[in-house]
Amino acid sequence: MIVVTAPTGNISRQVVQNLLQSGAPLRLIARDPSHLAEEVRDNVEIIKGSHGDASVVNEAFSGADAVFWLVPPDPKAVSVMAAYVAFTRPAVAALKEHNIKRVVSITALGRGSPLANRAGHVTGSLAMDDLIADTGVAFRGLANPSFMDNIARQAAVIRDQGRFFMPISGDLKLPSVATRDVAAVAARWLLDDSWTGQSEVPVLGPEDISFNDMAEIISDVIGKTATYQQISFDAYKERFVQYGMCTAMAQGMTDMAWAKDHGLDLTVSRSPENTTPTTFRRWCEDTLKPAMLD
Template sequence: MIVVTAPTGDIGHQVVQDLLHAGVPFRVVARDPSRLTDEVRAGAEIVTGSHGDAGVVREAFDGASAVFWLLPPDPQAASVAAAYVDFTRPAAGALKEQGVKRVVAITALGRGSPLASKAGYVTGSLAMDDLIASTGVAFRGLANPSFMDNIARQAITIRDQGKFFSPISGDLRLPSVATRDIAAVAARWLLDDSWTGQSDVPVLGREDISFNEMAEIISDVLGKTVNYQQISFDAYKARFVQFGMSEAMAQGMTDMAWAKDQGLDLTVPRTPGHSTPTSFRQWCEDSLKSAVLG
């Protein structure tokens, strides 16, 4: 039995689809099962509740051989540590109690870098990984750079202003990955019951690309001029606070962006095994274009 957490999120719902296509038994943990598709409700076992709750994860992990672990967003958390480590503590206990053999988790690049200790969400994510690994479970942390899909969150601004924003240098080439590729990698590891040990699995996308290069591709795909605008880190943080984030979580986002601007995501050499198929142009054609133009 495979357990999938966050099954309605950007990555989780695609992992679920991959498991449905594989025809394997699996179980999902969902706070609101009504958000699941009819296909998932018919094809999966459902445990209702939060995977930060001890009773819920004990029930969900009963008889499970593998778990897909992904945190839900908590923009109003009191601290990054609370959002990542404290949320995961009940699951770590349940992994040991229920004898789960393997965990595949969504995490971040940066392990071993001096920047990792002051990188906000990345720092919290790596600490979460350490907590899971301390249970002795076989573990694969899918270490990702920034998601292409995050740019779609600025679809209205791209449509109305012809701009998108970040505090990261416009000329800095960094890896970027599509969530559908992350989900495909996760599903492969979940369906493979032969692996042991603990390690990170870098998932770097197809290419390193700068925000200025992204703007050129977006302009070409949309048939309209779109520019990238670098903003200050203070302005970046203020936008998150304005949208309702706690001070601590907004600072965590800002610290992560600062570390990426310093090259955090370039710590892992690109190899064919670390690369994934979807190019930024292909993602724009498949996803961003419809998000912007409707």
């Protein structure tokens, strides 16, 4: 039995689809099961509730072999550490209680970098990994750079204003990965019951690419000019606050972007093993362009 958390989110939703194709027995923890597709609800076991709740994870982990762990966004959390570490503590206790054999988690690049201790959400994510690993469970942390899919959040702005925004230098080439590739890697690890030990698994996408490079590709795919505009870190933080995020979490997003601008995501050397197939152009064609039509 494989337990999947946050199954209505972008990554976990795709993990579920990949696992369903394998025929593996699945148990999903969902706050609102009605948000799951009908074909999913008909083919899985569902535990209703939050995976930050001790009673929920105890029920869900009973008799399970593996867990896919992903912390959901909490724009109102009192701190980044509360959002990651405090949220995960009940699950850590349940992992021990129910002798879970394997955990695959979504995490971030940056371990070992001097920037990692002041990188906002990355710092919280790495602390969460340490908490899970301290249980002794076999663990794989899928260490990701920024997701291509984050650009889709600005699809309407690209469509209407012909530009998109970040505080990171437009010429800095960084790894970027499509969530579909992350989900495929996660499913492979979850379906493989032969591994033991603990390690990170970098998932770097197909190439390092700058935001200016992205703007050129977007322009070509959508057939009109799109430009990248670098904004200040203060303006970046204020945008999150305007959208309803609390100050602490907005600062966490800003600190993460600052660390990435200083090379946090360049701490892992690219190899065939950590390179994934979906190019930014392909992602624009399949995901961004359709999103601009919504």
